[in-house]
Amino acid sequence: MTRRPLNTREDHAAPPKATVREVTDVYFGQEVVDPYRWMEEPESAELAEWLEAFNAFTRAQLDRLPLRDALLARLDEVSNAGTTVLGVQRRGQRLFYLKLAPGDNDLRLCVRDGFAGAERTLVDTEATTIEGQHASITSFAASHDGRLVSVLISPSGSEYGAVHVIDVLTGRETGDRIERTRWDAGWWLPDSASLAYLRFPELPADAPPTEHLRNVRVYLHVMGTSTAEDRPIFGSDVASGGGFDETFIPHLLVPVGTRFAIAVTSSGVTHNSAFYLAPVESMSQVPVPWRRVARIEDGVCEVAIHGDTLYVLTFDGAPRFKVVRTSISNPDLKRAEVVVPETDAIVQSIEAAKDALYVKALDGGMTRLSRVDFAIGREEPIELPYEGAATIAVADALHDGILFTHSSWTHPPALYAFDPVRRTAVDTRLVPPHPVDMSSIDAVLTQVPGHDGVMIPLMILAQRGSHRGGTQPTLLSGYGAYGYAFSSPWFNPQMLPWLERGGIYAVAGVRGGGEHGEAWHRAGMQATKPNTWMDFIACAEHLVRERYTSPEHLAGEGTSAGGLLIGNAIAERPDLFGAAIINVGLTNALRMETTANGVPNIPEFGTHTTEDGFKALLAMDAYHKIRPGVEYPAIMLTYGITDPRVNPWFGAKMAAQLQRVAGDDQAVLLRIDYDAGHGVGSTKAQRNSRAADCFAFLFDRLGGRR
DSSP states (O other), rough: OOOOOOOOOOOOOOOOOOOOOOEEETTTTTTEEEEEEGOOOTOOOOHHHHHHHHHHHHHHHHHTTTHHHHHHHHHHHHHHHSSSSEEEEETTTTTEEEEEEEOSSSSSSEEEEEEETTTEEEEEEETTTTEEEEEEEEEEOOOOSSSSEEEEETTTTTTTTEEEEEETTOOOEEEEEEEESSSSSEEEEEEEEEEEEEOOOOOOOOGGGGGSSSOOOOEEEEETTTGOOOOESSTEEEEEEESOOOSSSSEEEOOTSSSSSEEEEOSSSSSOOOEEEEGGGGGSSSSSSOOOEOOOOEEEEEEEETTTTEEEEETTTTOOOOOEEEESSSGGGGOOEEEOOOEEEEEEEEEEEEEEEEEEEEEEEEEEEEEEEETTOEEEEEOOOOSSSSEEEEEOOSSSSSSEEOOSSSSOOOOEETTTTTTTEEEOOOOOOOOOOOOOOEEOOOOOOOOOEEEEEEEEETTTOOSSSSOOOOEEEEOOOTTTOTTTOOOGGGGGHHHHTTTTEEEEOOSSTEEEEHHHHHSSSSTTHHHHHHHHHHHHHHHHHHTTTTGGGGEEETTTTHHHHHHHHHHHHHHGGGGGESSSOOOOOOGGGGGGTTTGGGHHHHOTHHHHHHHHHHHSSGGGGGGTTTTOOEEEEETTTTTTSSHHHHHHHHHHHHHHHHHHSSOOOEEEEESSSTHHHHHHHHHHHHHHHHHHHHHHHOOOOO
């Protein structure tokens, strides 16, 4: 396969050359040479200048692609056609949710009294800037009485920010403001005047990145008081019943209508966590009398409370998960009663409502919901509108039934209310009907034999009646990490501009994900990680073998931890792909542990401090596999400058390495968004711009309808 060089012109005719300064590390007697270690310095003016020059080169290349403007126009049209509603919370009859309506560029926080009530916008950050960067709502939490709502607002996709408290009736801020936090907007106690929240330690400016996520604590704030008076109520050094690793991230749950607060801690990258319980009225005690009810080793993923009964979702002895129950006053997981036994379906989550325990499971790639009556204990299936993906949105001890969202690859999301008396689910119409029609798209789920004979789920989307001639531009996407079932259905009209022009979109459910339970996850992590990209390669070979496409018309894509997947796929089988996209991707696994987010990821990827861990990390390090004299596919890497999860220097090092070994004829683009991070908090315009760039790049390299 002959690779076509970039079509350069005088303006930004070539990307800048990166200086090589080799650093040699020795791990257990093995030397590893790193030519671009200097790029890891966060304050490097040299790196900043190089990134800006490379980004300008990339921008010039993308802007001259003939389809780019048309693709962006279609993306804008599609994204402004329908309404997105996320994160619904119910407090009494009052509903809170995030909304992105036609014409909106960012999510707004809205409230209404009942489904028929008039909608009011409480927080709209579209015109808000922080130090010249756009700001977005990252999370929100409504108080138990629905009178206050806490909102985490973060600048430029950084995910870190400040929690603001809003009076729901007036729409004004109360003046309570919490800094140095991330992820959650806090957890209200039943008095609706006390807010537990996550706070990071205040570190000196020269503190190493690996300290940034250590010793995170949960604090308690009383409305109207100074945050300087707030005290820690949970953390590695303030948890009774046994402390936990200082790198673990704690958080709190305070279920509406129950007598208990639930403290949770884990690495943040595994299903299993440690769980502690304490009466909500004890949160003012010093220390809070937390009682541990599940250790990390117990394989517990979630808990739900009904009265004095604790329902537990666990993979202990059940790789596809099971649900058990035990007494809160005298918990004993070893003797817990099985409520939902392990089956072929993968139990993914549990929620307790007033009337029953509700269970979500993945069965044959599709979601199943079921109801377990508290009195009878029998599991009954809930009839869903169609085959697709459902998520329990709202369940609490004060209301019978649940609210759940439902969608599929070709059906837009809707919010349904399940009535346990009538056993029916009704569309609440909180989400308006989506006008974008994807009914002409066929979604076919197949199974592909992997390198060792294991069958890999592969979803293929294409226009109905499209010709299978081996020349259609095809984008194969994969992830394979943290036990996340990446190939589950989701409605994504942003793919329409690709599909409408004859493109095929395929999603591989590779090992490392959660398509077949915890065993599937563990078959693609640490030492078994090569299965992840080998499964992806097997799916690519299937698409070629079945004449959906051919190598010169096939692209691979991976995002975040999926950077390991696509980086290694192109490193080991460059002949199989005509192009590749690496989105905010982890590509230099051996150095991940040196970053702020690297330490929490050790359970998933391993550590270089042990010989086995080092060997596993080197085996999954795509950066160190790039070799001179190899013809790699055209590659575009996209990163956000404020990314707190995967530092932009991962992309810089990978781009420089590809450029160095492949020469000027190698098509390597590095796209940097200077007002974005890992994707959380990106605006509609940012998402559309990135998608237009990616599609235009792929059509240019793979061919397709103009």
